[in-house]
Amino acid sequence: MTTETTVAPDTSEAQLSAAIAAAAGSEAGPQIGQRQLVVINWSGSYDKVMPTLIMSSVAAASGYRAKVFLTFWGLLPFVRDDKRITGENWMQKMLSAMQRPGISHLRMSQMNFLGMGPWMIGKLSKQYNVASPRELLEACQLMGVEFLPCQMTMDMFGLKREDMIEGLGEPVGAATVLELMTEDHTASLFI
Amino acid sequence: MTAETIHSTVDAKGLSCPMPIVKTAQHIKTVPPGALIEVLATDAGSVKDFAAWTRSTGNAIVEQDQDGTVYRFVIRRA
Numbered sequence: 001m002t003t004e005t006t007v008a009p010d011t012s013e014a015q016l017s018a019a020i021a022a023a024a025g026s027e028a029g030p031q032i033g034q035r036q037l038v039v040i041n042w043s044g045s046y047d048k049v050m051p052t053l054i055m056s057s058v059a060a061a062s063g064y065r066a067k068v069f070l071t072f073w074g075l076l077p078f079v080r081d082d083k084r085i086t087g088e089n090w091m092q093k094m095l096s097a098m099q100r101p102g103i104s105h106l107r108m109s110q111m112n113f114l115g116m117g118p119w120m121i122g123k124l125s126k127q128y129n130v131a132s133p134r135e136l137l138e139a140c141q142l143m144g145v146e147f148l149p150c151q152m153t154m155d156m157f158g159l160k161r162e163d164m165i166e167g168l169g170e171p172v173g174a175a176t177v178l179e180l181m182t183e184d185h186t187a188s189l190f191i
Numbered sequence: 192m193t194a195e196t197i198h199s200t201v202d203a204k205g206l207s208c209p210m211p212i213v214k215t216a217q218h219i220k221t222v223p224p225g226a227l228i229e230v231l232a233t234d235a236g237s238v239k240d241f242a243a244w245t246r247s248t249g250n251a252i253v254e255q256d257q258d259g260t261v262y263r264f265v266i267r268r269a
Contacts, residue, residue, distance in 0.1 A: 035247075058209045061216035062247035130207045139213045 036065045036186040040177065043191055044073030044099075045109035046118055046133065052191045053136035060143035068140075069177045070168075071150035074191075076101040077133070078147065079163050087158035095157060103134050103165075141167055148172045197265065198226040204233045204261060211237045212244050219250065219268050227253060230264045238262060 037059035041052045052068060059066040070078055079086060079101035086096040099107070108117035125132060131139070140147075149164065151171035181188040201218045203211035211232045222228055230241070238255075241264050245252050254265035 054209045129205045
């Protein structure tokens with residue numbers, strides 16, 4: 001779609017840039033509703049869930065359709081905080097025992113210091129007013145980010161619907177995500 | 192100073208990315224189209240962020256200034 005803007009011959013460089021930006025800006029508006037952000041949230045650690053939640057909440061706040069696929073470790077933060085042990089068999093239960101699920105119990109991917117890491121990040125966050133993962137998740141939910149759980153991960157880790165927080169979409173698989181990622185005007189992230 | 196009245200204010204002072212943008216997006220949904228809101232923020236990164244956000248959403252920054260550490264944006268809802 002082209003826009004015609006007439007510019008006088010003696011227009012300065014700065015005015016020319018402004019005219020171009022204005023013309024481009026007026027075209028960008030309607031397109032934004034078509035833009036989409038797809039995040040494959042594979043990681044479950046504190047420092048990796050943060051960018052997933054930040055990017056998707058800002059995408060939704062900017063009018064994009066934001067969809068987050070929760071797979072493997074990345075599904076565990078979306079188990080309800082009050083569920084301590086999940087799973088059917090001993091391995092699945094041991095998994096949840098050793099790595100507590102839930103958005104309020106995340107570990108750092110490095111420098112976890114046996115739990116001191118998240119505690120320190122918590123203190124730094126309070127000091128510099130950085131939102132916690134739980135606050136960011138609430139922001140995502142308020143802004144309408146869609147969270148899609150991975151069916152395969154739910155099966156493998158023995159997670160049921162009732163173990164998970166409210167508001168998640170229906171479980172999907174790789175083919176659905178692949179299709180989303182290859183739609184027009186879509187940016188994808190693997191975190 | 193704009194002569195039109197500001198409908199409401201979003202106080203995002205002291206908040207870090209992404210909260211200034213997210214709070215503004217949440218709030219602007221509640222004001223009538225064409226209304227002006229004022230956003231106050233101390234996050235230096237928010238200057239570029241609000242420019243990008245208004246380009247993305249079609250809202251417009253009508254006025255922008257800085258008083259010490261506080262950035263002030265007056266934004267018109269599209």
